[in-house]
Amino acid sequence: xxxxxxxxxxxxxxNIEVGIVHIGLGAFHRAHQAVYIEKNLNRNxxxxxxxxxxxxxxxxxxxxxxxxxxxxxxxxxYRNSQNGHLREINAxxxxxxxxxxxxxxxxxxxxxxxKIVTLTVTEKGYxxxxxxxxxxxxxxxxxxxxKHPAQPKTAPGILVEALYRRREIGxxxxxxxxxxxxxxxxxxxxxxxxxxxxxxxxEFAQWIKDEVAFPSSMVDRIVPAMTDESxxxxxxxxxxxxxxxxxxxxxxxxxxxxxxxxGRPDWENDGVQMVKDVHPFETMKLRLxxxxxxxxxxxxxxxxxxxxxxxxxxxxxxxxxxxxxHVEAAPTLEMPEEVDVPVYIESLMLRFSNDSLHHRLxxxxxxxxxxxxxxxxxxxxxxxxxxxxxxxxxxxxxxxxLYVSGRNLxxxxxxxxxxxxxxxxxxxxxxxxxxxxxxxxxDMSDIFPSILREHDxxxxxxxxxxxxxxxxxxxxxxxxxxxDE
Ligand code: CS2
Numbered sequence: 001x002x003x004x005x006x007x008x009x010x011x012x013x014x015n016i017e018v019g020i021v022h023i024g025l026g027a028f029h030r031a032h033q034a035v036y037i038e039k040n041l042n043r044n045x046x047x048x049x050x051x052x053x054x055x056x057x058x059x060x061x062x063x064x065x066x067x068x069x070x071x072x073x074x075x076x077x078y079r080n081s082q083n084g085h086l087r088e089i090n091a092x093x094x095x096x097x098x099x100x101x102x103x104x105x106x107x108x109x110x111x112x113x114x115k116i117v118t119l120t121v122t123e124k125g126y127x128x129x130x131x132x133x134x135x136x137x138x139x140x141x142x143x144x145x146x147k148h149p150a151q152p153k154t155a156p157g158i159l160v161e162a163l164y165r166r167r168e169i170g171x172x173x174x175x176x177x178x179x180x181x182x183x184x185x186x187x188x189x190x191x192x193x194x195x196x197x198x199x200x201x202x203e204f205a206q207w208i209k210d211e212v213a214f215p216s217s218m219v220d221r222i223v224p225a226m227t228d229e230s231x232x233x234x235x236x237x238x239x240x241x242x243x244x245x246x247x248x249x250x251x252x253x254x255x256x257x258x259x260x261x262x263g264r265p266d267w268e269n270d271g272v273q274m275v276k277d278v279h280p281f282e283t284m285k286l287r288l289x290x291x292x293x294x295x296x297x298x299x300x301x302x303x304x305x306x307x308x309x310x311x312x313x314x315x316x317x318x319x320x321x322x323x324x325x326h327v328e329a330a331p332t333l334e335m336p337e338e339v340d341v342p343v344y345i346e347s348l349m350l351r352f353s354n355d356s357l358h359h360r361l362x363x364x365x366x367x368x369x370x371x372x373x374x375x376x377x378x379x380x381x382x383x384x385x386x387x388x389x390x391x392x393x394x395x396x397x398x399x400x401x402l403y404v405s406g407r408n409l410x411x412x413x414x415x416x417x418x419x420x421x422x423x424x425x426x427x428x429x430x431x432x433x434x435x436x437x438x439x440x441x442x443d444m445s446d447i448f449p450s451i452l453r454e455h456d457x458x459x460x461x462x463x464x465x466x467x468x469x470x471x472x473x474x475x476x477x478x479x480x481x482x483x484d485e
Contacts, residue, residue, distance in 0.1 A: 002237040005085045010042045013072070013090040017048035017113050019265075021105075021174075023155050024120035025053040025062060025095060031075050031223040031248040033118060033179060037091035039270040049265040050093035052108050056158065063097040066244050071095055073244035076234055077252075078356035085250065086238050102151055102158065109162035110171065115262040117162075118177045119189065120219075121155045123370035124419050126182070126192045130373045131449050133188070135195035146199055156192040163193070163208060164200070175213045175260045181290055183282050183374055186216030186257060215257035218281040220289065222351060223248040224359040249354050251347075255281040280336040283378075287329045289348055291375040292321045295392060296352070297364035298399035302409050303474035308364065309355040316478040318349065323481040324392035332379040362414065368400050369420040369447050380458070381451055390461050395477050398465035401441050404428075409473060420447070434470065438463045 020037070022029055034051060041047055053071075055063050066073065071092045077085040098105035108114060119125070127136045135156070136142060145157030152158050163173050176193070178185035190209070198205035224230065226246055234245050256267065258274040268274045275281070293308065299320065300311035311317050325345045335341060376393045383390050402409070404424035406416050418424065427440035442448055442459055452458050468477050 007087045009088045009090045011046040016050035018052045019049040020051045020116045022053045022118045027246045028223045031246045032221045034091045038089045040265045052094040053092045054096045060097045063095045066095040076247045077250045079250040081356045116175045156196045160196045173212045179219045186214040190214040213259045215259040216278040218255040220253040293364045295396045297361040300361045302399045308359040312352040319481040329379045332382045366417045394461035394465040
């Protein structure tokens with residue numbers, strides 16, 4: 001029996017002005033930023049911070065379906081399998097699909113009411129090279145945008161064109177707020193936009209640097225992709241017939257650098273932490289939460305587990321994750337003052353055990369080549385420099401190397417959803433020698449920085465973990481981590 005609390009919309013949605021354009025409408029946006037805006041509108045009984053949520057390349061269906069329901073949907077927040085909170089959400093006032101024709105989107109972006117553009121376009125959506133942090137000008141999509149600046153395909157292309165047009169008509173630029181899991185996501189977005197703008201003129205790029213604010217933010221809420229099973233569960237537990245409903249954990253955090261020249265919602269009254277410097281929060285969350293997630297995803301998949309909660313429930317896996325956080329990651333972090341490391345780590349362990357989420361390892365495993373560098377590499381470099389072991393990360397990388405072969409230890413196949421999937425798979429082609437496979441992968445200079453590529457200790461650590469993984473299996477590899485559960 002599930003205990004349900006309900007929060008309903010208190011304002012009149014039809015009176016809400018759109019002040020925010022969000023690019024990247026998916027489950028995460030619906031269960032995170034849109035919930036904060038809903039709280040804001042409810043508390044203020046309305047306002048001008050409604051959202052126009054946009055997809056630019058995929059997921060037309062969701063846009064269409066949301067529009068059919070007047071953009072009203074529900075979020076179910078599971079504290080655990082017995083307690084849930086049902087929220088009605090009307091904060092998204094408009095859903096757009098801007099595929100081949102971007103003019104409706106530009107109309108929105110050129111409105112004087114649009115003060116903020118938020119983004120969840122995933123790591124790869126910024127077209128920034130992971131190693132030198134420069135815009136990937138040779139990427140075919142960026143090349144396309146350079147040739148068709150008025151009908152761009154990428155998020156940076158859209159932002160550049162919209163800023164260009166706003167400047168032409170003398171309208172102050174909107175603030176751009178990245179909500180993706182990337183360190184320094186504000187400066188990274190600025191880098192992408194300014195470099196692309198510089199292809200038009202240096203003077204335009206300079207104007208962006210001078211006039212446009214790119215605050216950084218840290219976002220945190222575990223939101224599994226919806227499946228038919230989870231939709232049925234929502235119907236059963238909450239009696240809602242809503243194809244656009246999403247479920248999430250109860251926990252939610254949003255830390256934002258307070259830099260909004262055109263104004264912003266009074267988010268601080270809705271639980272958002274408005275701060276001067278987001279960096280310690282971002283790195284803490286990325287390395288501890290996301291870093292652990294990726295470990296569970298790849299090592300858990302090698303052992304044939306399906307969800308984060310089921311994997312974390314195995315004491316040896318819990319020991320691995322605790323070791324990774326306490327020993328390999330946390331000591332390399334400059335933690336936010338108010339955060340107590342052991343308390344934060346145990347709160348993550350608890351969140352990972354939320355079995356109501358059915359958070360699939362395969363979801364976390366997507367785009368590994370784009371995710372693991374910012375989750376694992378900084379602490380690894382620091383430990384290698386100090387001649388310290390990297391058992392957990394080396395095993396994580398070994399399991400990821402196995403994962404990108406498209407097979408698990410039993411030889412069962414799975415899809416590798418990653419922009420570099422083809423090249424990663426080629427590293428396994430024509431050889432089954434561990435030393436060659438590991439070398440081929442670690443030589444990929446668009447993933448591994450030279451400091452790791454050229455570090456023999458790093459290669460040896462990954463190779464020995466990979467050998468052990470494929471010859472003795474996952475559980476044998478986990479014996480080095482001491483279990484206390
Ligand atoms: C996960 C994140 O899929 C992933 O890579 O690690 O989506 C994670 O659930 C969120 O960042 C939690 O805030």
